[in-house]
Amino acid sequence: MTVNHHPHDDLLLSYAAGSLSETWSLAVASHLSLCAECQRTIELAETIGGILFADMPDERMSSDALDHVLAQIDQPSGEAASANTRLALDKRAAVSTTFPRVLCEYVGHDVDDVPWKSIGGEVYQHLIKTADKSARARLLRIAAGKTVPSHGHRGRELTLVLSGSYQDGLSLFSAGDMEDVDEELVHKPIADTATDCICLVITDAPIKFKEWVPRLLQPMIGI
Amino acid sequence: PNDSPTPLQNMEQSTIVESVKRSIGDLPEDQREVVRLSFIEGLSHQEISDAIGIPLGTVKSRLRLSFEKLRHTLGDFQ
Numbered sequence: 181m182t183v184n185h186h187p188h189d190d191l192l193l194s195y196a197a198g199s200l201s202e203t204w205s206l207a208v209a210s211h212l213s214l215c216a217e218c219q220r221t222i223e224l225a226e227t228i229g230g231i232l233f234a235d236m237p238d239e240r241m242s243s244d245a246l247d248h249v250l251a252q253i254d255q256p257s258g259e260a261a262s263a264n265t266r267l268a269l270d271k272r273a274a275v276s277t278t279f280p281r282v283l284c285e286y287v288g289h290d291v292d293d294v295p296w297k298s299i300g301g302e303v304y305q306h307l308i309k310t311a312d313k314s315a316r317a318r319l320l321r322i323a324a325g326k327t328v329p330s331h332g333h334r335g336r337e338l339t340l341v342l343s344g345s346y347q348d349g350l351s352l353f354s355a356g357d358m359e360d361v362d363e364e365l366v367h368k369p370i371a372d373t374a375t376d377c378i379c380l381v382i383t384d385a386p387i388k389f390k391e392w393v394p395r396l397l398q399p400m401i402g403i
Numbered sequence: 404p405n406d407s408p409t410p411l412q413n414m415e416q417s418t419i420v421e422s423v424k425r426s427i428g429d430l431p432e433d434q435r436e437v438v439r440l441s442f443i444e445g446l447s448h449q450e451i452s453d454a455i456g457i458p459l460g461t462v463k464s465r466l467r468l469s470f471e472k473l474r475h476t477l478g479d480f481q
Contacts, residue, residue, distance in 0.1 A: 189474075190466035194448065197441040221474075228473050229442045231423045236443065314449070362460070 183215040185357035187338065192218060196225030202312035206286055207338045207358070207382045213280040214356040279342060283380060286310065287319065291343065291378065294319055302326045308380075315384040322346065322371040322379075335384035337361045339369075344377035346370055419480050426476040434469035437462055 187208060194200040195208045212218050277284045278291040286308050296304035302323035310317055322328060338360055345354035346369045353359050371377035427435060440446045452459045
C-alpha cells in the first residue's frame with residue numbers, strides 16, 4: 181500500500197513525546213500500523229527525544245543515561261520508553277484483523293460487524309468511546325459516490341481512510357492516507373464511486389455544517 | 404545479533420548525538436522551548452499554548468519548523 185498523505189509533523193512529534201492525548205493517539209497509532217514512512221519519522225523523533233533527555237542537567241539523570249540514549253539509536257522504536265498516553269503498537273503476531281489492531285481494540289469490532297447508525301444521506305457512523313474528552317472519535321462510512329455535507333471546523337480534524345477512498349478538492353485519499361485539517365478549511369469530501377468509504381475521524385470541536393438541515397441534526401447525531 | 408558496539412560505532416553514535424545536540428542548540432529559543440515542553444514536560448499542544456500564552460497555531464508551527472530542522476540533521480546520518 182502506498183501512503184501519500186500523512187499527519188503533520190507536530191502531531192507525530194507529540195505522539196513520539198508521549199504528550200498526545202488518547203483520542204488523537206488512537207488515530208496516529210492506527211495510521212502508523214499502515215505507514216512505514218511515519219514509523220521512521222517516529223523513530224527519528226524518539227532519537228531526538230532521547231538526546232534531549234541526555235542533555236539535561238545531571239541531577240535529573242542517572243549515570244548510564246547516555247548509554248541508554250546510544251542504545252536507542254541502535255534499536256529504535258520497539259524499545260523506546262513509553263510515556264503517559266502513548267498507545268503501544270502491538271507487533272505480536274496474533275489473530276489478523278482488517279482494521280488496525282489498536283483500532284479493533286477500541287471499537288470492539290472488526291470492519292464486518294461494526295454496529296453502524298445511519299445519520300442520513302447514506303452516511304453511517306459509529307462513535308468510539310475513549311476516556312479522553314478533549315476530542316471525539318468516530319468511524320464514518322460513506323456510501324459509494326455520496327458527499328459528506330460541506331462543513332468547516334472549529335478545530336483540527338484527522339481522517340484516516342481504512343477502506344475505499346474519497347476525493348477532497350484536488351486530492352485523492354485512499355486506504356492508509358490520513359488527512360490532517362486545521363480550522364480554516366471548509367471542505368466537502370466525496371466518496372469514490374466504486375466502493376463505500378470507511379474512515380476513522382477525530383475532531384476536537386463540533387463540526388460546523390454549512391447547510392441548515394445538518395445543523396439541526398447535530399445534537400442528535402453527536403457531532 | 405548486536406554484540407557490544409565497535410569503537411567505530413561508538414564514534415559514529417557520539418557524532419550523531421553531538422550533531423543533534425548542536426542542532427537543538429541552534430534552534431531559535433522559541434522553537435527549542437516547545438520541543439522541550441513536549442518531550443521533557445510531556446505537555447500537549449493546548450497545554451503548551453496555555454503554559455506560555457501563545458496561540459495553538461503558533462505551537463504547531465514551531466513544532467513543525469523545529470522538527471524539520473532536526474530531522475534534516477539526523478537525515479544526514481541515515
